[in-house]
Amino acid sequence: MMENAVVALAPPLDQATVTEHAVAALEPFLEELVGGLEPLATTVPQAGRPRILPSVCLWAGALVCLLRGAGTQSAVWRLLTRTRLWSYPRFALSDQAIFRRLDREAQGKPGLPTPLERLFGQVCQLLRPRLAPYVDQTLAPFATEVLAVDETTLDQVARKLPSLRSLPAGANGRFPGKLTALFDVRRQLWYWLRHVPYVHQNEKADLPPVLEHLQAGMLLVCDLGYFSFAWFDALTARQIWWVSRLRKGTSYSVLHVFYQEGDTLDALIQLGKYRADRCQHLVRLVSFRIDATEYHYLTNQTDPLRFPLHEIARVYQRRWDIELAFALVKQHLKLHFLWSSKTHVLLAQVWGVLLISQVLQALRVQIAAEAEVELFEVSLALLIDYVPQYLAEGRDPIQAFVADGRRLGFIRPSRRTENRAPRIPLTALIPAPPDLGGERVPRNAHRKTGARPRTTASTLH
Secondary structure, three states, X not given: OHHHHHHHHXXXXXXXXXXXXXXXXXXXXXXXXXXXXXXXXXXXXOOOOOOOOOHHHHHHHHHHHHHOOOOOOHHHHHHHHHHOOOOOOOOOOOHHHHHHHHHHHHHOOOOOOOHHHHHHHHHHHHHHHHHHHHOOOOOOOOOOOEEXXXXXXXXXXXXXXXXXXXXXXXXXXHOOOEEEEEEEXXXXXXXXXXXXXXXOOOHHHHHHHHHHOOOOOOEEEEOHHHOOHHHHHHHHHOOOEEEEEOOOOOOEEEEEEEEEEOOEEEEEEEEOOEOOEEOOOOEEEEEXXXXXXXXXXXXXXXXXXXXXXXXXXXXXXXXXXHHHHXXXXXXXXXXXXXXXXXXXXXXXXXXXHHHHHHHHHHHHHHHHHHHOOOHHHEOHHHHHHHHHHHHHOOOOHHHHHHHHHHHHOOEOOOOOOOOOOOOOOHHHOOOOOOOOOOOOOXXXXXXXXXXXXXXXXXXXX
């Protein structure tokens, strides 16, 4: 209802005018970043005429088309040959010439990042220090970083090509794969991403590469899909903090109770009672009830003074941030409209959309900080819709959102669930005895998770 009122108060400008001004306003930013891509494709053909279209123009055109929500490679061809891009001349090239260039350069060279993958990493490196003043240090202050891990399946490719027409819905060949990601919760930025070609690969098969990109002192927030005793032990051995929900039916033994009253529990436990599967290190279990719902969380931060029960619940709630980040790229930025059935061309589109999402997330973080409101009180959907309008009017979108946000509903009460976890009085905690011990020889039941196909990854930090 509020968003409808906003539209009535501020009717959108003509879309062509908005797009033209928005692209013009973003020109210095895009030109600066995309300009660094040309060295990746400097090879001059030994025979034939020189290339007419510079790589910098090709990938700038691809980014602009993604900004406009274009759903096909033909949009890039039309932009470069019919409409013109910035100060570049129109290029007399056929659509197939553009398609071949996108195909060839998106594929890249073995062992080297593709153009948009490299640009994506550069944007991440630029944004991390810029967002440092706005980092919420109250979120698990004992941790150097707070990261969420999850994956999302890329949408099915339309059955337009002959090779795809015989495939039924849901077949592996219809999917371009999935993305496994680490998301920086404090900065609202992607920390690391990996493309997995096989869409039905078990999440646990991706744990070794995820572990390679984690450092001691970080806090990892895990979904139940990553629930594994061996995984928990590996994180603890590397001095990486973690938080997870307790999987229903998991056996454990209670070694010490810090606090227990009614449905509220804070205790040290050993995961796994049986010989076949058990955890090496002690973990902490916190449980509580809100209305009719019970909550059970695990963590290897065993000090309830450093990580109180209500803060564990607060951190796990932020696991939802990575789900919202995936929703931003797939729904609001239209990643569900895929350009091609070729994986490397699809990945060029993926990196471009992720790049745009990084900039929007950073903009939202800065608006929330300057308006002195919670991050999720700033509407991301309205940010996407109205930033181009403010750019078209020659206004700074950050200052405009801060000035007009509450009046026009850009800044409104967050709909996220309030953290109602109980607060345990520090004086009520019973310290653990110093000789508690509890470590033991781990045993992990071996389960087949299938072959692990070749994957590609982006290193962002």
